Amino acid sequence: MKKYTFTEKKDTRSGFGAGLLEAGRNNPEVVALCADLVGSLKMEAFIKEFPERFFQIGIAEANMMGIAAGMTIGGKIPFTGTFANFSTGRVYDQIRQSIAYSDKNVKICASHAGLTLGEDGATHQILEDIGLMKMLPGMTVINPCDYNQTKAATIAIAEHHGPVYLRFGRPVVPIFTDADQKFEIGKAWMVNEGADVSIFATGHLVWEAIQAGEKLAELGIDAEIINIHTIKPLDAEAVLKSVAKTRCVVTAEEHNRLGGLGDSIAQLLAQNNPTPQEYVAVNDSFGESGKPAELMTKYGLDADHIVKAAQKVIARKG
Amino acid sequence: MTENELAQKSNQYRQRILKYIVGANAGHTGGSLSCIDILNVLYNYTLNVSPQNFSSPDRDRYIQSKGHCVEALFVVLADKGFFPEEDLNTLCKYQSHYIGHPTKKVKGVEQNTGALGHGLPISVGNALAAKMDEKDFRVFTLMGDGELPEGSNWEAALTAAHYKLDNLCAIIDKNSLQITGSTADVCNTDPIDEKFESFGWAVKHVDGHDLKALKEAFDSLPFEAGKPSLVIAHTVKGKGVSFMENQISWHHGVPSKEQYADALKELSEAL
Ligand SMILES: [Mg+2]
Numbered sequence: 001m002k003k004y005t006f007t008e009k010k011d012t013r014s015g016f017g018a019g020l021l022e023a024g025r026n027n028p029e030v031v032a033l034c035a036d037l038v039g040s041l042k043m044e045a046f047i048k049e050f051p052e053r054f055f056q057i058g059i060a061e062a063n064m065m066g067i068a069a070g071m072t073i074g075g076k077i078p079f080t081g082t083f084a085n086f087s088t089g090r091v092y093d094q095i096r097q098s099i100a101y102s103d104k105n106v107k108i109c110a111s112h113a114g115l116t117l118g119e120d121g122a123t124h125q126i127l128e129d130i131g132l133m134k135m136l137p138g139m140t141v142i143n144p145c146d147y148n149q150t151k152a153a154t155i156a157i158a159e160h161h162g163p164v165y166l167r168f169g170r171p172v173v174p175i176f177t178d179a180d181q182k183f184e185i186g187k188a189w190m191v192n193e194g195a196d197v198s199i200f201a202t203g204h205l206v207w208e209a210i211q212a213g214e215k216l217a218e219l220g221i222d223a224e225i226i227n228i229h230t231i232k233p234l235d236a237e238a239v240l241k242s243v244a245k246t247r248c249v250v251t252a253e254e255h256n257r258l259g260g261l262g263d264s265i266a267q268l269l270a271q272n273n274p275t276p277q278e279y280v281a282v283n284d285s286f287g288e289s290g291k292p293a294e295l296m297t298k299y300g301l302d303a304d305h306i307v308k309a310a311q312k313v314i315a316r317k318g
Numbered sequence: 319m320t321e322n323e324l325a326q327k328s329n330q331y332r333q334r335i336l337k338y339i340v341g342a343n344a345g346h347t348g349g350s351l352s353c354i355d356i357l358n359v360l361y362n363y364t365l366n367v368s369p370q371n372f373s374s375p376d377r378d379r380y381i382q383s384k385g386h387c388v389e390a391l392f393v394v395l396a397d398k399g400f401f402p403e404e405d406l407n408t409l410c411k412y413q414s415h416y417i418g419h420p421t422k423k424v425k426g427v428e429q430n431t432g433a434l435g436h437g438l439p440i441s442v443g444n445a446l447a448a449k450m451d452e453k454d455f456r457v458f459t460l461m462g463d464g465e466l467p468e469g470s471n472w473e474a475a476l477t478a479a480h481y482k483l484d485n486l487c488a489i490i491d492k493n494s495l496q497i498t499g500s501t502a503d504v505c506n507t508d509p510i511d512e513k514f515e516s517f518g519w520a521v522k523h524v525d526g527h528d529l530k531a532l533k534e535a536f537d538s539l540p541f542e543a544g545k546p547s548l549v550i551a552h553t554v555k556g557k558g559v560s561f562m563e564n565q566i567s568w569h570h571g572v573p574s575k576e577q578y579a580d581a582l583k584e585l586s587e588a589l
Contacts, residue, residue: 031450053444055481062474063439070429071444074451075376078443093433094470102422103431240372 001217002192004210009236012204013111013168015147017042019154020079020109024050030158033068034251035061035083040112040170041081061086065094065134068179069104078106084113084167085126088133095136099163100136107157109131111233112170113143114254115299116204116281119195125287133165134232140185140233143167143253143261147175147205149229152303160185164237167203169254174207188235197310198242200262202297207278208296211303216310223310234264240272248313249277252306254296259283267316276316278309319362324529326589327397328358332558333585334393334403334441340578342410348555348568350390351458352493352526356551357394359532360458369399372426374440378455379444380429381429383437384462385419386570392416392424400426419542433466438488442474445546450575456539456545460489464496466507470518473544479518484540488549491526497569514548526551557585 024030024046031104047054053204054069057064060083067077075227085108088095099106110129111261114125115267117125118218132270140162143180144150150168157164177189191206213223224242224247243249249269251262262279282299296302319327319484329356339345344494361367365378382391389409396403401424409416415423419432448455465471470525478486490510511521520541524531532551539575541547555569556562559581562571574582 040471050452058473058475058480060470060476062435062470063477065441066436066439066470067443067446067477070440070445071447073444073447074453076447076450094436094439097430097433098436248393317586 001213002028004176006176009172010147010175011170011172012144012147012150013040013170014042014165015150016109016111016154016168017045019151021045021049022151023155023158024053026155028074029156030077030079030083031071032079032240033057033064035059035064035086037082040083041109043081045300061091062094065091066098069098069102069107072104074277079109080106081111083124084110085124086128088129088156089313092132096136097123100139103138104163105161107164107166109166112167113167113303114169115203115287115295116171116254118160118168118170118292118295119289121289122286127256127287128259129167130231130255130261134264138162139232140164140230140299142185142230143203144194144229145203145227146173146177148177148179148181149183152181153279156183156185169204173204185297186230186233186235188238189227189229191227191246192220192223192227194246196222196246197224198246198304199223199225199252199310200228200249200261200265201225201252202231205243205301208301208303209233209252209306212306212310215303215307221314227236228261231261231264234268236268239265239268243269243273243275247275248282248317249275250306250309251277252280254301256284257279258284276313280306280309319529324358324362327362327527328355329479329585329589331358331390331393333582335389336578336581338387338393338574339572340407341407343572344387344410344570346386346563346570347572348495348562349387349462349491349493349560350533351554351557351559353384353387353554355527355529356460356489356491356532357390359536360399361394361531363533364536365458366455368412369425376455377451379457381437381441381444381457382420383434383458384430385405388418388420391393391420395415395424395426398426423573427444433438434462434465435470438471438474441486441488442478442483442572444451445478446481448482448485450485456487457483458487458489460491462505463490463494463501463507466490466510467505475514475517475519475538478546482544482580483546484544487549489549489551491553492550493553495555495564495566496567497566498508499566509551516566518545519548520545523550523551523552526553558588
């Protein structure tokens with residue numbers, strides 16, 4: 001098992017904030033809109049440097065999505081910022097018709113996704129957003145795993161033409177990817193090569209998968225860990241190549257087991273190489289209040305659950 | 319174009335709206351007839367939009383929020399030369415771009431619309447972008463009175479005033495009817511003027527079938543410097559065909575052969 005260490009923890013939303021500033025410096029067409037969550041989305045640095053390119057919309061998310069769609073005229077690249085819940089479910093029709101169906105170059109940037117939002121509880125802990133967004137034709141869906149990857153992804157989506165959903169989170173998490181990485185949309189990242197089981201993880205679950213990989217190594221299990229930061233378009237080649245070798249799969253995501261990364265992988269495999277698969281995901285339920293780590297354990301999303309899922313799926317290989 | 323020529327256009331447009339709705343055996347008859355005079359004045363008098371300048375970033379923008387009245391938009395765009403009118407024989411047919419709601423696949427259409435309450439927020443975005451780029455073009459959006467209860471409209475109304483978007487003009491096709499009945503019965507939005515004024519807009523009422531009054535209203539934009547403008551166009555659903563006027567059954571009723579003939583006769587006689 002390749003060794004991953006970290007010296008610092010930071011929230012992925014801060015990676016977004018840093019990336020937005022960089023994207024703004026790279027391209028004067030980048031503009032930002034926010035629905036009264038500037039601090040939560042870490043947009044202050046962008047606003048400070050480019051006050052004339054920032055638009056406070058207030059708590060009116062449907063309006064914000066429509067305005068973002070409208071602002072694309074003349075080549076502007078609007079980045080919207082609010083919580084994941086209000087970036088998707090609340091404004092689905094706006095995104096569907098005025099952004100996705102209209103092929104608008106809008107970047108929907110969503111913080112506080114999933115259970116790790118913590119104390120605010122179920123109303124704000126959206127676990128359905130990946131599914132909602134990946135079902136929209138033409139929508140790119142990205143869920144990076146740490147500060148550096150989120151920053152790099154934010155810079156990359158500004159250079160990509162088309163609607164993008166960028167999902168990130170609230171809590172501080174280990175920084176274990178390279179600071180100077182080049183983010184390639186749709187290209188999975190090989191975290192660790194292994195032979196016994198393929199663990200496909202996204203977002204905060206990548207670090208958990210690495211912890212699980214170390215525990216599995218102690219048990220004599222050689223896990224392949226792949227970071228699927230881009231859920232759509234899915235890197236089918238990387239998934240199929242890995243599965244051809246390991247012949248069993250664990251998917252890990254901070255999302256409902258219905259409609260998330262696991263289902264994308266299962267669909268690909270069902271058509272190309274039917275393979276035993278275990279899901280590490282929320283079992284079709286809403287969340288609740290608590291500390292991120294407490295909730296991740298209760299809802300079965302931590303390293304220990306990935307270890308158990310790996311053991312179980314290896315046994316199913318036959 | 320003289321007043322008389324404009325009036326003739328309105329009449330011809332009405333005949334064509336009915337022709338293509340009959341051909342498609344689908345469409346939104348009453349609303350298309352209620353808003354056609356507004357579209358006539360916009361495209362033949364007010365807007366700086368033509369097939370020749372449609373790729374110019376400086377053109378005026380028109381976004382039809384009440385996308386279901388696409389027939390009115392299509393006959394006007396065809397008349398302006400954006401595409402051959404005979405294309406509309408494929409309206410709502412399999413494999414045609416001329417579908418039941420505006421799509422950018424049709425030349426001259428600025429924005430895909432259909433689900434209601436989208437046009438105003440998008441227009442606010444257009445107007446904000448224009449201000450940012452210090453462009454002089456104006457943004458127009460046509461809304462139905464039935465779509466006013468959509469909350470996104472009121473969100474956008476706030477933003478338009480907040481950012482002082484006096485390059486934005488919203489028009490309400492106030493025919494006082496919607497699919498279920500009268501707007502007053504379904505969800506009363508009156509008084510619309512006071513509501514928008516309190517949101518920071520400058521508002522004018524106009525007879526939405528009086529071409530001269532429409533011209534004058536659009537000539538006087540912005541109604542107040544630093545404020546978005548609202549034109550409340552008082553219209554009659556089904557206008558121009560007596561048996562369709564003010565009848566909700568014509569919201570998306572399609573005329574029979576006989577009804578179509580009667581309607582054409584009435585419109586021709588009015589010419
Ligand atoms: Mg109406």
